[in-house]
Amino acid sequence: MLALFKSRSSEDSCDPVARVDDLWFRYGEEYVLKGISLQIRKRELVLVLGPNGSGKSTFLKVLAGILKPVRGYASLCGRDITSLSDADLARLVGYVHQNPWLYMFNSKVFDEISFVARNLGIDNSTITKNVLDIATKLDIIDLLDRSPFSLSEGEARRVVLASALIHKPPLLLLDEPTAGLDYGLKKRFIDIINKINNLLETAIVIATHDTDIITMLPKAKLLILNEGRIVFRGSIEDVLDNPSIFTKNNLVMPTEVELAQRLGIRWDRATDLDDLLLELDRLRKTLCR
Amino acid sequence: MSLTSIYLRNLSQIFLFYSEKSFLGKLHPLTKAVLMFAGIAIAFLCNKLVVLLLTLATFLSMALLSISVKRVASLITSLMIFISPMILFSYIYSIFRSPSTTSLIGLSASVATAIVRLLIMSLAFYIFFITTKPQSIARILNSIGIPYKYGHGFVIALRFLSVIASDLIEILHIQKTRGLFIRRNFLSRLRSSFAVFVPLIISALNRVDEVTIALEVKGFGLNSKRSYLYSEVFGFRDAIAVLLCLAGLAIAIRFCI
Numbered sequence: 346m347l348a349l350f351k352s353r354s355s356e357d358s359c360d361p362v363a364r365v366d367d368l369w370f371r372y373g374e375e376y377v378l379k380g381i382s383l384q385i386r387k388r389e390l391v392l393v394l395g396p397n398g399s400g401k402s403t404f405l406k407v408l409a410g411i412l413k414p415v416r417g418y419a420s421l422c423g424r425d426i427t428s429l430s431d432a433d434l435a436r437l438v439g440y441v442h443q444n445p446w447l448y449m450f451n452s453k454v455f456d457e458i459s460f461v462a463r464n465l466g467i468d469n470s471t472i473t474k475n476v477l478d479i480a481t482k483l484d485i486i487d488l489l490d491r492s493p494f495s496l497s498e499g500e501a502r503r504v505v506l507a508s509a510l511i512h513k514p515p516l517l518l519l520d521e522p523t524a525g526l527d528y529g530l531k532k533r534f535i536d537i538i539n540k541i542n543n544l545l546e547t548a549i550v551i552a553t554h555d556t557d558i559i560t561m562l563p564k565a566k567l568l569i570l571n572e573g574r575i576v577f578r579g580s581i582e583d584v585l586d587n588p589s590i591f592t593k594n595n596l597v598m599p600t601e602v603e604l605a606q607r608l609g610i611r612w613d614r615a616t617d618l619d620d621l622l623l624e625l626d627r628l629r630k631t632l633c634r
Numbered sequence: 635m636s637l638t639s640i641y642l643r644n645l646s647q648i649f650l651f652y653s654e655k656s657f658l659g660k661l662h663p664l665t666k667a668v669l670m671f672a673g674i675a676i677a678f679l680c681n682k683l684v685v686l687l688l689t690l691a692t693f694l695s696m697a698l699l700s701i702s703v704k705r706v707a708s709l710i711t712s713l714m715i716f717i718s719p720m721i722l723f724s725y726i727y728s729i730f731r732s733p734s735t736t737s738l739i740g741l742s743a744s745v746a747t748a749i750v751r752l753l754i755m756s757l758a759f760y761i762f763f764i765t766t767k768p769q770s771i772a773r774i775l776n777s778i779g780i781p782y783k784y785g786h787g788f789v790i791a792l793r794f795l796s797v798i799a800s801d802l803i804e805i806l807h808i809q810k811t812r813g814l815f816i817r818r819n820f821l822s823r824l825r826s827s828f829a830v831f832v833p834l835i836i837s838a839l840n841r842v843d844e845v846t847i848a849l850e851v852k853g854f855g856l857n858s859k860r861s862y863l864y865s866e867v868f869g870f871r872d873a874i875a876v877l878l879c880l881a882g883l884a885i886a887i888r889f890c891i
């Protein structure tokens with residue numbers, strides 16, 4: 346009873362989930378991350394936007410404990426990241442690389458999803474329960490008996506996401522989760538991420554250059570990273586007050602926002618792509634008349 | 635794990651073209667090839683440690699002047715990691731066979747010579763490969779009569795090594811975050827190697843597939859002769875450098891034999 350109480354209280358105390366303070370990192374001579382400070386609270390959804398080469402993947406790798414900070418401090422659940430063991434890191438962080446095929450080696454999707462849990466020594470009945478649970482949430486229950494190598498790109502991504510969430514880590518890191526997906530699959534994947542964010546306690550960090558997804562993530566806290574520095578932080582509303590921030594940082598404006606801007610409307614959450622298209626239609630008719 | 639990772643990272647960088655800005659980058663590829671073969675010839679033919687050391691000093695200073703200190707250091711570290719078990723083994727062997735001081739001194743002298751030779755050869759190779767564009771290497775191979783197909787195949791293979799090594803690093807990182815290296819008994823180690831090599835082979839096959847398609851659609855190999863848009867000019871500077879190389883080679887051989 347006491348043990349149960351203890352484990353629960355230690356989990357509850359994992360807030361902020363992650364903290365970095367004046368973080369610097371370099372591979373060679375040149376710094377790739379230049380003094381990043383950030384706090385990630387429980388259940389928070391953080392969207393790190395930045396052009397290619399701005400250091401997003403590097404930042405996620407530091408948070409995952411893969412790369413050690415050269416200068417500055419990073420912690421997970423209040424513990425210095427450099428002091429954490431491989432087991433601690435695996436328990437605290439789910440890391441999803443942009444290439445799902447680099448994960449797959451089991452003969453069945455079920456084993457692929459349960460891999461982390463087995464490494465952490467979780468008992469079999471809990472594993473089976475968790476796999477079924479997460480597979481239902483991510484809509485991949487039919488895939489469990491298939492071979493991972495027969496999956497489509499979108500399915501493979503969901504399987505990898507499930508395998509990163511199987512042990513319910515407090516922090517989930519997604520690197521370019523929508524790269525190579527078409528609009529429909531993208532929307533579906535982001536809906537799943539929103540769902541996870543609502544259902545689980547997990548804090549989520551998404552790194553991407555795909556600005557189209559920001560209008561799909563209304564709750565997200567936005568960061569823009571450029572050349573290793575955070576050049577903007579705020580909510581989606583904040584960034585829409587100043588849309589030139591995208592072009593200034595070598596990012597393209599989200600399609601919906603650009604469309605709205607050109608039509609002289611201010612985009613907000615209520616504006617759907619369909620509304621905009623309706624507006625466009627009206628405009629075309631007026632012009633043709 | 636971390637040692638493997640360091641080793642792989644070094645290895646993955648070894649054959650990557652680095653920079654044209656150095657003085658070696660300005661030389662004609664053929665000149666650099668002559669330089670490389672002069673170094674290798676001295677390393678093979680010469681027995682005198684002094685001459686070998688002087689050659690090593692020459693190549694080392696050229697490497698330091700045209701490639702970053704860090705890269706040269708990482709090449710030498712990788713080599714040392716690679717050969718240290720062999721050195722250790724030869725010492726153990728020699729101690730068991732005839733444990734006398736004279737034999738140990740003799741062994742140390744030959745080990746030192748072997749290390750210096752190895753360093754000369756690898757620096758000569760390294761300087762050539764890292765300061766010469768892969769396309770230029772293919773062009774040289776072509777100009778000495780090797781069909782372009784094979785020259786280009788050689789270049790792709792070189793490039794492929796570093797791509798595969800970086801895939802391997804990425805996979806090791808990924809599987810580490812999944813707790814692959816937590817449990818340490820024999821069976822789980824065996825399983826670990828699957829978790830690393832299966833994705834590696836699959837991603838390598840995918841890349842091969844992509845390269846093949848890319849080559850095919852560009853009509854690669856349809857014609858045994860090809861023309862080049864760019865070519866390097868063999869200038870005055872190159873003539874001097876080749877003469878210096880040959881002179882150095884001659885002097886070294888004169889003193890060794």
Ligand SMILES: Nc1ncnc2c1ncn2[C@@H]1O[C@H](COP(=O)(O)OP(=O)(O)O)[C@@H](O)[C@H]1O
Binds near residue numbers: 377395
């Ligand atoms: N393993 C590596 N070795 C050396 N340099 C790297 C490595 N990985 C990334 N870089 C460099 O670090 C910078 C940031 O890369 P990255 O974090 O991948 O950016 P992003 O994910 O935003 O595109 C780039 O300039 C890249 O070339």
Ligand SMILES: [Mg+2]
Binds near residue numbers: 403520
């Ligand atoms: Mg990236």
